[in-house]
Amino acid sequence: MKKILIVSSVSRQFYLFEQGNIEVLKSLGYEIHAAANFNDANERLDTLDIIRHHFDIERSPFSYKNLKAYGQLKNILKSEKFDAIHCHSPIGGVLARLAAKAVGNCPVLYTAHGFHFYKGASLVNWAMFYPVEKLLARHTDHLITINKEDFNNANKFKAGQIHYVPGIGVSTKLFNENAVSREMKREELGISENTMVLLSIGELIKRKNHETLIRALLKVKKKNFVLLICGRGVLESYLKELTISLGIQEKVRFLGFRNDIKEICVASDIFVFPSYQEGLPVSVMEAMSAGLPVIASEIRGNIDLIQNGIGGYLLNPDDIDGFANSIQILIEDAKLRKVMSVKNKDEVKRYDISKVKARMIEIYSSL
Structure with missing residues (x-):
């Protein structure tokens, strides 16, 4: 052999x-x-x-x-x-x-x-x-x-x-099977159906740049949302303390390492990914497979997957106002979220x- x-x-x-x-x-x-x-x-x-x-x-x-x-x-x-x-x-x-x-x-x-x-x-x-x-x-x-x-x-x-x-x-078929419904997962997570769910996935390290996203939340006018962050890392305590100092600790939930990413994607509405450095991010492909519009940094890997204004928005990773405005736009425009969802589900088939x-x-x- x-x-x-x-x-x-x-x-x-x-x-x-x-x-x-x-x-x-x-x-x-x-x-x-x-x-x-x-x-x-x-x-x-x-x-x-x-x-x-x-x-x-x-x-x-x-x-x-x-x-x-x-x-x-x-x-x-x-x-x-x-x-x-x-x-x-x-x-x-x-x-x-x-x-x-x-x-x-x-x-x-x-x-x-x-x-x-x-x-x-x-x-x-x-x-x-x-x-x-x-x-x-x-x-x-x-x-x-x-x-x-x-x-x-x-x-x-x-x-x-x-x-x-x-x-x-990425197994796009798994996301289409919907083994766990959106409603069931939200109930498990304690999130109401009328709450807008933002999702970010990645190690809690500087390279993943969660701080830009957390600071952007302060500038989002619509307040009926929650951010779920999946991952663990050396910056966990710092990021949790940051949410407290900004007064948004009730808006951010740190879920740690998860084996149910597919189900969490299905239960979410918008994927946000402000990373500084990537190869070809699996988490973005998983979000696309679940039909989520993606707001991401305009960097290598992300630009292979997302077309700006088509499947989401691409921004400078330090553009706090840009992330806030993009989140605001997608929260308010259900039709646009649907159009981007269809585009991403189709685009990710290439991967x-x-x-x-x-x-x-x-x-x-x-x-």
């Missing part, structure tokens, strides 16, 4: 973003191994048919522990003799490609879920990450990008083959999991 190793920094990568690839690899007859720092492991990993290999990789490029992790990964490669390696995340991609070059025993695929150099990124990001990715592309047999900007940048590199794949895919799996079958089969 053929063996492949999927490498990432954190183990949640496998159940959040790799289930489609795992299903494709199983259909092609691969035994699937997964290497990561499993300190963040939870029960969802048990649903995956993978063989785990822990190594002490850290997400920070400045962590000395990554030197140890590099040696551990080389030992894994030597002991298992894989037929291919598919690596993810910036540090996972660096260590895996260096280890594969040192051991020299199989082809390497690397999926860039969003290069850390991009339009609008700091000069520090470009100086630090661009040369590394350009150099390591020479040791990459298949470089996979998930948005148009990264694809264009990757074509300046000298990788074996460079591919565009439309993200990790359906079936299309992504078909492309990955082509790439894996070419090995």
